[in-house]
Amino acid sequence: MRVAALVSVSVLVVLILSQRSASEPTQDKQALQSFISQVPHASRVDWNSSDSACNWVGVECNPARTHVHSLRLPAAGLVGPIPENTIGRLSELRVLSIHNNRLTGNLPSDFSNLTFLRALYVGRNRFSGEFPASLTQLTRLTRLDLSSNSFSGPIPFSLNNLTSINGLFLQNNNFSGQIPSINAQLIDFNVSNNNLNGSIPATLLKFPESSFSGNLQLCGGPLQPCNSSFFPSPSPSPEAVVPSSPAEVSSKKKLSKAAIIGISVAAAAVFLLLLLCLVFCLMRRRKNRGSSKAAAIKGPAAGVVGARAVGLGGGGAGEAGTSSSKDDLTSGTGPEGGERNRLVFVNGGAYSFDLEDLLRASAEVLGKGSVGTSYKAVLEEGTTVVVKRLKDVVGGKKEFETQMEALGKCKHENVVPLRAFYFSKDEKLLVYDYMSAGSLSALLHGSRGAGRTSLDWDNRMKIALGTARGLAYLHVSNNLVHGNIKSSNVLLHSNHDPAVSDFGLSSIFSTNSSSNNNRIAGYRAPEVVETRKPTFKSDVYSFGVLLLELLTGKSPNQASLGDDGIDLPRWVQSVVREEWTAEVFDVELMRYHNIEEEMVQLLQIAMTCVSIVPDQRPSMPEALRMIEDMTRSESNTDDGIRQSSDDPSKGSDGQTPPKESRTPPSSVTP
Template structure:
């Protein structure tokens, strides 16, 4: 009996202790979630935001708030997702940094400024941070290098500066690092994370050699850093074009054993005399060769003009074409361009103008022009060339061309006949065994990509809705002209190939060049990453319908302000069309649009109409896409009201980020175009 009583007492005591422990844990959990709720309240109270972020503070936990997700027991905040909700200003300290169990922080596409608070180092469980397309500044956030569980970091499209820290190697789980379109400088550290599969540091101020561990990534991951070299870019200490091999006389005399012994042994007197005599003989031979060359040149009556070397990033086109780093006309490659020798005979030095050309210079004039790199793409490198008489053109040096001379000339003659206000005209071309050059008009306003995705810091010129519509319409007209009037597939549609005139009228360039390249070449495979239609991944052959798909992606880029190449959309790294579909499917259509458009009143209906057209164009099945003329008609027939313009025809705007962003957007089906514009 006593034994039973003791057993019961033990059970009761254990139950009491368990209950007390559970109560203490529950009290602690309630206390922690209450603290996290207060931290979030403090954040949203101090940071201006769009009106659709309405948090019900009467809820006992923040787990049901917009953009907030908790763990299954609702005791800790795990995810904060507030993209494109008009957040403005710096992140206050002692707010987000108090969410110690946070796994995902997604606040991209806002207008947040400054640097991260130091208390971000408390977020030790953080696995992914997405802060791209804001206005953050300062150096790479040091607190991030302490968060060893981080797998993805997106800092793209901000104003970060300074070096990329070597401490990034602390993040052994890192599989995605996006640093493009910032102002990072210095050398790229050797990042040794075995898990790193996505990396982009393009359009910064980085220099030096690309580390061996990062050379597996494509050229696009490093483009726009003019002082970077190695790996997928140009080899370090080499010129754009192959230079002649150095002569044996220029070689370095091998060190003798006495030299290698640490300098303790001195050369004998006889050795010194021998070296001196050999050097004198070598100098005399070199001098005789120079005199002989000058006499022979004078005797043949040859004349040449050698332009002065150009300092900085600008050089003579001849130096670029010849591979020299200084004066033009000194290398064998440049001599080949102008000598009139070789398989093509006298035609080798001929710059061929198409359809009249519109210019009066020749190849010699072009080679004497000063030039600077405009950009390096999958087709080749483009240079801005300023001729001596003041004419400015763009010279594009193609790479990996497989077309024969006849095929090349035939295709270029067809392209030269394309004349339309929304198409950049081809003026001339040059073909030789080693070099293929194209000459285009120079448009000083740059590309849509630079305007849309350039630095978003102070002084940035924003692209308003009217100009985005003008660019969409003009691009559609240019592509329709190529398809209908010339039976030409563009094959390389992307925002960097939409150039802008002074009035923001667009003109498409780099069209119709696909037949010059092998379908399996790197140029064709990487040409339109982010814009490429699904079927082209298999066939490697662009078509009229794949052009329509790329145009649809371009429309999504205009609407969202996101680059299809940034590969960091959402939290899964999906492409732009799928990201838009996923957001619309969740009935968060307003989240799709560029935050910079939210200042304009009464344009939501037009944005949704253009979004519907874009989603029709990016249908996965080619037959479900409209033709380019049908897509043009859809854009032209969009119902553009007058109520949202001032007397002078300019859109009204507001500096209040909450205006026009309340999320009350007309519903839409992403698979169906507007009934009034069905193709």
């Protein structure tokens, strides 16, 4: 029996080890190591050979972790040619994104082995040579971007082999010859700024002028019509020439003078017309620069920077091309422009995309707040992020970057992490994780008609506790004032776990700006109205208002609170003073039983937080401790229905705010 047991254990160990070894894409890992060892790259592409390749930056594997499915290294500082027998060995690769680097030469011939490849983005590099023949064999390709390189020669007719292609981007190269008739069902197409000639094929006439502009010898379709006269007019025969009489010569001279006058008038008219066109173009360009700020994140918002209904003026692969809006953000084309104004990832970054990816993203407006407009941006590879376009930012680039680096170090489950930022003279963008369940404000104050799912008491307590933990972490572990606490800045995971956003931004806004004056209306502590400078204690006040919002179901600046100008804390105080405490609570909470004591306890904590005198308010860790004590006592009496962490405000960096002994004053009675 013992021998049988030992054999069984041995077999089990072998199976486990074999399964573990099978979960590592060994051959693909060797190919990637060979590639990165031969190509100079940025420090962020620091692949640890002892770790699984599936955990490397920019690498994504299939669910079984047996093959590499995507390699995304945009703007990764890659320099030089791509060696043969490296990337071409990734036989199961679906997505390859290496645009905006400084790669040279042509694409390796063994790219023809990437038969499962569906999207290839190599734009904004320094590739050269003729159209890569290996690509015409990749019949599963749907998006192909070779834009902004130095490819030359003809565009091959064999592109028709790519029967699944719906996006083809060849602009800003040196391609020459005629455009072949491409029969694929293209949705996005751009060959602008090449050396192409001849007429545009009928299969491509559906695309706008911007898809073909910059090819001086190209005609037809949206461009100028092609000249249909291919032969010169016949010259008169010598026999037909009859000597002119003096009268006829005199008449011809008179006609010649009239012709000269006509030509002069026509030239003047043409000059005037050109002048008017120039003035119109300058005015339109100025208008576009103004509107590019609306367009400039209709890119992270309907296509950042003007676009994605059409991409960004037609740039690469869903990456549609070039537009003045895009140029405003990137400050020039080519890798050099991308280096001057680039998307900066903080704390190592959790994503592998760059500014160009954001400019091409499809997006929608999530909301306009006091610090700027937020957009949900869906990148081509499926990643979803939130892009916030800031307004009224003061200070220079160095101060901005220093503050953003500090915010990027904040890592806690109840804090929305800042992932990246972008700074230029005209645009300041922040990139955050996308929270699928939206904001507390939307959930709490959304339509209360039929079919509404109300926010129950347990979830309200979960949100109150999680928000307190996130704020305590910011105050203690990072010495950061949030400065903009409100229900629309408490975002929710699908399980209603909260995370605070928009923290630490107050210092980069002008104290005299209108957005700063109107910030957190209804949540502002009385002293901030005068100083316009948030503090730890003013954060506590705003948090107290947030608790009242959870308890009452009323928005802090809601007109239904009663007298004009009354805020939520004063309204609650006035109701409690008349001993109508039950009237304070949200009617949606009244259907739940045995929660009255908890609601009153939380109301006591909230009223302590919104004390008029700052010194009478608890610190944020103290307020957290009050709520924890309340939930612990409740879990003891309810057989552990509500659980609380023993380490509530601990972030992922292991730091915990110091313990405080303060408890809610027993004298505070609503």
